[in-house]
Amino acid sequence: MIGEARELTVELGDRSYPIYIGSGLIRGVGQVFRDRDFPVQAPVLLVTDASVANLFAAKVEESLTGAGYHVTRAVVPSGENSKSLEMLDQLVETALKAGLDRQSTVIALGGGVVGDLAGFLAASYMRGVRFVQMPTTILAHDSSVGGKVAVNHRLAKNIIGAFHQPEFVLYDLDTLSSLPTREVRAGLSEVIKHGLIWNKEFVNWCEDNVERLLGLEPDALGYALYEAVV
Ligand SMILES: NC(=O)c1ccc[n+]([C@@H]2O[C@H](COP(=O)([O-])OP(=O)(O)OC[C@H]3O[C@@H](n4cnc5c(N)ncnc54)[C@H](O)[C@@H]3O)[C@@H](O)[C@H]2O)c1
Incomplete structure (x- = not known):
């Protein structure tokens, strides 16, 4: 670590x-x-x-x-x-x-x-x-x-x-x-796409935390990227 x-x-x-x-x-x-x-x-x-x-x-x-x-x-x-x-x-x-x-x-x-x-x-x-x-x-x-x-x-x-x-x-x-806003949105949509295929709970979490994700809050983003990569 x-x-x-x-x-x-x-x-x-x-x-x-x-x-x-x-x-x-x-x-x-x-x-x-x-x-x-x-x-x-x-x-x-x-x-x-x-x-x-x-x-x-x-x-x-x-x-x-x-x-x-x-x-x-x-x-x-x-x-x-x-x-x-x-x-x-x-x-x-x-x-x-x-x-x-x-x-x-x-x-x-x-x-x-x-x-x-x-x-x-x-x-x-x-x-x-x-x-x-x-x-x-x-x-x-x-x-x-x-x-x-x-x-x-x-x-x-x-x-x-x-x-x-x-x-x-x-x-x-x-x-x-x-990152330009367009790149943030395009990237997050890929993260959510991963969830739609593999992990419904994660998609629900994204929905609940969409503002934090768009605001690039490190905690939320770190968790989302971790889940998308796993
Ligand atoms: N190898 C794979 O498994 C795989 C999977 C998916 C996509 N891809 C490839 O990825 C490419 C697209 O990647 P992308 O969307 O990251 O595009 P990109 O690398 O072109 O980056 C998008 C734009 O954002 C700029 N940029 C990058 N980081 C920045 C930052 N932190 N701050 C400000 N600007 C920044 C770049 O200069 C560029 O203008 C495509 O070529 C695609 O084929 C590969």
Whole structure:
């Protein structure tokens, strides 16, 4: 457990991994790297998009460098168009220039677009390196868990991809407060959809707590995301 995080485990035998959900978790990411024995000498690539970079990248870097890691930031344009082979090619170039090796880690800091793109980079660079998910949208509660990673082809979405599980998922609820209302509503509707399929009581709870959820109250949101991921 880090700080006040809710923690759950994705059970995959010796590839099981934790999901941390809570407020203020970004500042602990360096410590999680140390606790989980990520090698300090191996460079880390932080992949993020232009909107998210301005908001949170410096905090992630500060935590990692404070724990002794060398981090290179790669910023892609915000939006679905970044899930492309052209962008992957640019990221491979950045990774090579930054000296990423087989012991290295690729971090996805952003929504589902960054998660899918950075995840596919991690799955394919040197035939697979460590991958960490730091989701910053509500919708990414779905995309950051399960290991499905992909880029688009001009003829089809998500058509070039792989399964590559993260080492851990760190979901800092504080990052969600800058989300545009449209993204909040779209993400919450996915959370409720999960409940409609799996858990009627949870749907009732969402109904009773809709104002708290729309107001992004950390307690309510943390519980809802936990239930949606379980
Ligand atoms: N791999 C999977 O299992 C899976 C599952 C569902 C969806 N997806 C993929 O996820 C993608 C959609 O994800 P998304 O809805 O998160 O979109 P997104 O990643 O494009 O993010 C939406 C917008 O919000 C901005 N943003 C992100 N975090 C922010 C924050 N904290 N504050 C302010 N702005 C922020 C982004 O810059 C972007 O403009 C699609 O490409 C879809 O295919 C993948």
